[in-house]
Amino acid sequence: MSFPLLTATAALPAIGAIATAAVPAARRTAAKWTALLFSLGTLVLAGVVFARFEPGGDRYQLTESHAWIKDFGVRYELGVDGIGVALLGLTALLIPFVILAGWHDADPDGKTSSRWRPTQGFFALILMVEAMVILSFEATDVFLFYILFEAMLIPMYFLIGGFGDRAHSGTEENAAAQRSYAAVKFLLYNLAGGLIMLAAVIGLYVVAGSFSLSEIAAARADGTLEMASSTEKWLFLGFFFAFAVKAPLWPLHTWLPNAMGEATTPVAVLITAVVDKVGTFAMLRFCLQLFPEASKWATPVIIVLALVSIIYGALLAVGQRDIKRLIAYASISHFGFIVLGIFAMTSQGQSGATLYMVNHGISTAALMLVAGFLITRRGSRLIADYGGVQKVAPVLAGTFLIGGLATLSLPGLAPFVSEFLVLVGAFSAYPAAGVVATVGIVLAALYVLVLYQRTMTGPVEESVRAMPDLRVRELAVALPLIALLVFLGVFPKPVTEIVNPAVQHTMQDVQKKDPQPEVEAAK
Secondary structure (H helix, E strand, O other), rough: OOHHHHHHEEEEEEEEHHHHHHHHOOOOHHHHHHHHHHHHHHHHHHHHHHHHHOOOOOOOOEEEEEEHHHHHHHEHHHHEOOHHHHHHHHHHHHHHHHHOOOOOOOOOOOOOOHHHOOOOHHHHHHHHHHHHHHHHHHEEHHHHHHHHHHHHHHHHHHHHHHHHHHOOOOOOOOOOHHHHHHEEEEEEEEHHHHHHHHHHHHHHHHHOOEEEEEHHHHHHHOOOOOOOOOHHHHHHHHHHHHHHOOOOOOOOOOOHHHHHHHHHHHHHHHHHHHHHHHHHHHHHHHHHOOHHHHHHHHHHHHHHHHHHHHHHHHHHHHHEEEEEHHHHHHHHHHHHHHHHHHOOOOOHHHHHHHHHHHHHHHHHHHHHHHHHHHHHHOOEHHHHHHOOOOHHHHHHHHHHHHHHHHHHHOOHHHHHHHHHHHHHHHHHOOHHHHHHHHHHHHHHHHHHHHHHHHOOOOOOOOHOOOOOOOHHHHHHHHHHHHHHHHHHHHOOOOHHHHHHHHHHHHHHOEEEEEEEEEEEEEO
């Protein structure tokens, strides 16, 4: 029997969560190091998955399959394609930085009782989220995926509601109320989507007689499973609604700015750079593969929703006064690009969307974490409370600028490649959609450069005059992320060569081919 590598990759952070929670309450530093070491071990295992994955091999590799709930045909089935491998690697990569960035975020601060900010619980919850997200990228049983899709809400709820941002401008009572509101809103929105998805999962089992993704796809391909058009459309809508909430796609996005604004900065990164990727990933793995005809039927409406997300998110980001909420609305705009790439139904669009998920995770983590270091120093999230920071903390300002330039997809940085591919895919299939999406790029330049100008340039505000520059721990967070943005900006091949074969399988699922150019290239 071969070593269950995928199970081990998800089990290690789960074991780490238990070990971290078991550290005695007085030994906070030991708990932090325990969490960090387990996250680094998970990163090593993710590297082994990368090394053993063969881009030109079977669609799903490193597979595991065991009976789980026999009476209902539920199996513990795992397998990764190129898209799953890329996102698994992103998750394992970001968690050590999240832990390092939040090193002191759950320490007692003298304002709240230490029992409400247990360090062990904070880092244990982060590792538990990592375990569930990684397993969701590996699950090829629909019911298993659904369990993970819903279960990850529980630790996220406690991370948002129990460990809030200390830079809140109001009283502690008001801050606690805002955290509670954001956590409940996050939970209710995602539970509503999950309940609708549960009905669709049950309906799929009634129609197909199986929860196995590979069995259902094979039965559809060889004609032994025929699904009525109306049934397929309803099931697709049930799945897509849940994924659109998680993504988040307009108009189901309103929980995100509240959650990111009230959570600690590392948890905000966990939300938008890791957890939300499960939604867009699932659109590729489940919606397009299980319901190809319904996916094509819904494409015009979904593209409109994606375009609204792009423009709406960018416009609201332009008008924000709160740094963290600005980044949240920018993420809504970016997720619109990802959904546009997926449903453009072209290989360039879907490759770009997958690459966008990876690059957005890295760029948002870089920008948000450096913004968190800035906010921690000043104690305020308001843009108006800053000015002239680059004169007193040039390294902080420089890393903040690079993170911002990556967010607006500057050529030479990683997000440019993915955004370019998405736009090429959109233009080739839906030229008007490509034109509208391009407006989002212009608006991105506006909100990023205005943010930098108002916080980093100009006269030095008295409140930031004594602001220290990045410390060693903070540099250990920011510099590797910046280096990755540059590396993948000039050499994206390590990701694209893994992703492209999986995209071709998805294109075959929906029986789509790339549009032929109207003018042939000269020979």
